[in-house]
Amino acid sequence: MLARIGHIAYNTYREAVRDRVLYNLVFFALLLVGSTPLFGQISIGLERIVLVNLGLTSISIFGTVIAIFIGIGLVSKEIERKTLYTVLSRPVRRWEFLLGKYFGLAGTLAVNTFFMAIGFFAALLYLNHAFGRSDGQLLVAIYFIVLQFLIITAITLLFSSFSSPLLSALFAFALFFIGNFADDLRGLAGILKGTQHWLVMGLSYLVPNFGAMNVISQVAHEQAVSGALVLQNSIYALFYATAALSAAIMIFERRNLK
Amino acid sequence: MNAIEISGLQKSYSVGFFRKTEKVALKDLSLEVHEGEIFGYLGPNGAGKTTTLKLLMGLMFPTRGWAKILGKDIDDPLVRASVGFLPEQPYFYDYLTAAELLEYYAQLSGVPAKERGARARKMLERVGLAGSENTQLRKFSKGMLQRAGIAQAIVHDPKILFLDEPMSGLDPIGRREVRDLIQELHDEGKTIFFSTHILSDAETLCDRVAVLNKGELRGIGVVADLLADSGNKVEVVWQGSAATAAVCALNAECHTTGEIARAIVAKTMLDAAIDAIRRAKGNLISVTPVQTTLEEYFLKRIEQGATAGGNAKADSAVLEVKT
Amino acid sequence: MSQSAIFKKPVMYVASGLLLASMTMATLTAHRLDEMRPQATLMDVIYIQSPRAVKVMSLGYTGLAACVYWTRAVQYFGEKHVLRSKRLDLLPKLLDLTVSLDPHLLPAYEFGAIFLAQKPPEGAGMPDEAVKLVERGIRANPDYWKLYYSLGFIHFIERKDYKAAEKAFDEGSKIPGAHPWMKVMAAAMAARAGDIESARFLWTQIYEGSDDKWIRRNALSRLIALRVDDDVIHLDKMVQGYVKKTGSSPSSWQNLVAMGWLQGAPLDPAGEPYELQPGGRVVVHDISKFPFIEHGIPEGENRSEFIGPAADKVLEKPGIAPK
Structure with a gap:
């Protein structure tokens, strides 16, 4: 079982890494990250802030785009191209397939983020000629970005387990967008009354809560991120991704592959 | 033990906007496939062949009924370790090489790590892809993909092969090679269940066939039986034109080419025809039973089913006849 | 296994259990994160100061973004109010962003002006900012008489500028559909008399015209x-x-x-x-x-x-x- 999940994960990773679309995205991200020192020179005295904001934001956005675009190919493309048939006609359980796909993509994203982070830190070194103590906080911000990827990947997998690639991408982007405003939704629910209140409140907990995971501005201003936040965010990502994957498995296990 | 046992298998979908209309894709299918035989699953496009295969592979779930492969319920994923499946017009991971693809599938089927590499190469050679091991699959032609598809179906040395339209997308040479390959696999003792809408393939390869149309089983049996069943005529060939008039008077079709004459007569008239030739001092050359082709049988079965449902012509039109 | 029997598969039990448990835990954690964040993220900073940048980043969904900013403004005000803070420096900026994104979001002008105009801690003590906000609202929504009413109200109650108040009430009263007492108010302002009576009238209108508890x-x-x-x-x-x-x-x-x-x-x-x-x-x-x-x-x-x-x-x- 674990061996099969591992094989599927590795194959997914291998496919993704060889896909040229991925190269393009990583290239653009690296370019953007690498060119941030130039942006820094425009706003005098704010170089580090601009570099951190722009660099981390591009890691986050490019990673999300990669996660969603490759993520939708995970299941729906395999169904469309019938590659899934040759996998599931072997002693592979459907949930093993889904988990393998998930870990494969998570691995791909982790490797990508690693390279983009190296580019980012290189740019930072070029700017400051040395790393300061507060630069450790940047790793925390990157860790939170990876946590977001883990959640987005699970969501993408959930959508592609029952929907077409295009719709899956749309749904996933919409959720990513709303996920950044989940706490504002709760604020909105506070104003509403009755059924609407509960609907909006329920929705705000159903969508991924990314608000607490975005500490880019905070670390750009060299403010410390508390250990408790790191812990709680990790727990949140773990549970949310598990929930999304469980739902994906429940849908996929009973799906007729037409 | 039967290799495949299907009982009362049915699949219906809800279609339409409110999912109110029910469409039956496969209706109450029961059949058995014996171990070691080549079983042809025939029918025009849309007859329910692929649906049956998907149900057997666990890609879809039946509305009713059950099926067993090698005596085990198809839900048991372990059954699929001894099963090879070639989907219709397969398409594979673009960025893998042929060898990587086969190794991946071997891994999933539980082939021991030591054997995988050798097995992958051997299978590629067997399907005529030697030399393309390290080419990425996105560079493969349709025919090459079909061959790679067959290779992946046999890479783990399965006992039963399910092939969905294995000859489609191939040129005449490729078709013959695949036909030979199926025959070889059969000789190795594998059970082969293949679907096709091309009759000549079935006619040359199969021990038994089943005919399917509009989701319903129309006929099943040994190929020879099916044909003999409908063949009550004999062809008589002789030399000497003097007998022609007498033989043709026996309600037969006659052709004359110079001194050689041919007539197709009912079996019951055979003695009378031979007597007539002898009397006219004709020189009898041969007497052979006339076989109906599978195609004729097939068209007949489908028309029988269609008269109830109508639109017989449209159905038979989709049947392809190739040699 | 038929379609309906899939629900009884062990993996379905495990997955549904995991789904329930982990969603519950995720909700609890999200709740805890909300509680943690006032110290962590609700700092007195607006990262994007430019309404144009916010417009671009909202990808055209300016209406939704405006609602988000309005909610933030209300929350910010409420939080400061609870803390009895005398400084609400961000309020004008948040309101500015809100109405830049959606110039027709009327509650943002009406209530935003009241938040801004009153003396701390019941408001931000920025009557001049409030006047600017409402005048901006009037430019964007010239047919909405209630904004003139808000303007007159701020001039009269918070700025004691009777002349400006009279002008506001008078102009508002000319808009079709304006309540007749706009004229009464204009007259009262012109007479510079009935200070308490006019104020009582205005506050009664506000009291009766709003559902908001605060x-x-x-x-x-x-x-x-x-x-x-x-x-x-x-x-x-x-x-x-x-x-x-x-x-x-x-x-x-x-x-x-x-x-x-x-x-x-x-x-x-x-x-x-x-x-x-x-x-x-x-x-x-x-x-x-x-x-x-x-x-x-x-x-x-x-x-x-x-x-x-x-x-x-x-x-x-x-x-x-x-x-």
């Missing part, structure tokens, strides 16, 4: 303060009349009762008697119960702008609200 509470407190002002002015006049008649100040309410001018000691809206100080000054017994009053403030006390717990008790008294 706004109603504030308006009611204002109305009570106006009643106290009215009472004190009236009682002052009586005391002066007594002095004129007898040549000396009354020593207690009993003197005025004896004159037949009062039936007993006069009670304030909280139900406590007004105090008659030596020298004839009329004051309330407990200033903390009556924020916003202009008259009857005891010696050594300051006018309060804060609705504290004592004042809240008065607001809850039955029969205190206007019918």
Whole structure:
């Protein structure tokens, strides 16, 4: 079982890494990250802030785009191209397939983020000629970005387990967008009354809560991120991704592959 | 033990906007496939062949009924370790090489790590892809993909092969090679269940066939039986034109080419025809039973089913006849 | 296994259990994160200062983004209010972003102006910013008479600029559909008279026109303060009349009762008697119960702008609200 999940994960990773679309995205991200020192020179005295904001934001956005675009190919493309048939006609359980796909993509994203982070830190070194103590906080911000990827990947997998690639991408982007405003939704629910209140409140907990995971501005201003936040965010990502994957498995296990 | 046992298998979908209309894709299918035989699953496009295969592979779930492969319920994923499946017009991971693809599938089927590499190469050679091991699959032609598809179906040395339209997308040479390959696999003792809408393939390869149309089983049996069943005529060939008039008077079709004459007569008239030739001092050359082709049988079965449902012509039109 | 039997597969039980458990845990964690974040992220910073940048980043969904910013403005105000903070520096910027994203979001002008105009801690104490906001709203929504009303209100109550207030009420009254009392207000402003009456009228309109708890509470407190002002002015006049008649100040309410001018000691809206100080000054017994009053403030006390717990008790008294 674990061996099969591992094989599927590795194959997914291998496919993704060889896909040229991925190269393009990583290239653009690296370019953007690498060119941030130039942006820094425009706003005098704010170089580090601009570099951190722009660099981390591009890691986050490019990673999300990669996660969603490759993520939708995970299941729906395999169904469309019938590659899934040759996998599931072997002693592979459907949930093993889904988990393998998930870990494969998570691995791909982790490797990508690693390279983009190296580019980012290189740019930072070029700017400051040395790393300061507060630069450790940047790793925390990157860790939170990876946590977001883990959640987005699970969501993408959930959508592609029952929907077409295009719709899956749309749904996933919409959720990513709303996920950044989940706490504002709760604020909105506070104003509403009755059924609407509960609907909006329920929705705000159903969508991924990314608000607490975005500490880019905070670390750009060299403010410390508390250990408790790191812990709680990790727990949140773990549970949310598990929930999304469980739902994906429940849908996929009973799906007729037409 | 039967290799495949299907009982009362049915699949219906809800279609339409409110999912109110029910469409039956496969209706109450029961059949058995014996171990070691080549079983042809025939029918025009849309007859329910692929649906049956998907149900057997666990890609879809039946509305009713059950099926067993090698005596085990198809839900048991372990059954699929001894099963090879070639989907219709397969398409594979673009960025893998042929060898990587086969190794991946071997891994999933539980082939021991030591054997995988050798097995992958051997299978590629067997399907005529030697030399393309390290080419990425996105560079493969349709025919090459079909061959790679067959290779992946046999890479783990399965006992039963399910092939969905294995000859489609191939040129005449490729078709013959695949036909030979199926025959070889059969000789190795594998059970082969293949679907096709091309009759000549079935006619040359199969021990038994089943005919399917509009989701319903129309006929099943040994190929020879099916044909003999409908063949009550004999062809008589002789030399000497003097007998022609007498033989043709026996309600037969006659052709004359110079001194050689041919007539197709009912079996019951055979003695009378031979007597007539002898009397006219004709020189009898041969007497052979006339076989109906599978195609004729097939068209007949489908028309029988269609008269109830109508639109017989449209159905038979989709049947392809190739040699 | 048929389609319906899949629900009984062990993996379905495990997955549904995991789904429930992990979603519950995720919700609890999200809740905890919300609690943690006021220290962590609700800092006094708006990262994107430029409305244009926010517009671009909202990908055209400016309406939704405006709602988000409006919600943030309300939350920011509410939070500061609870903390009794006297500085609400971000409020004008948040409101600016909100109405830049959606210039037709009327509540942002109407309530935003009230938040901005009032003195801390009930508001941001920025009446000039409030005027700017409402004037911007009028430019974007010239047909909406209530914005003129808000403008006149701020000029009159917070800025004591009767001329500007008159102009605002007058212009608003000319818009089709405007309430007739806009004209009445304009006239009252022109006469520079009936200070208390006009104020009472305005606050009553606000009280009756809103469902918002905070706004109603504030308006009611204002109305009570106006009643106290009215009472004190009236009682002052009586005391002066007594002095004129007898040549000396009354020593207690009993003197005025004896004159037949009062039936007993006069009670304030909280139900406590007004105090008659030596020298004839009329004051309330407990200033903390009556924020916003202009008259009857005891010696050594300051006018309060804060609705504290004592004042809240008065607001809850039955029969205190206007019918």
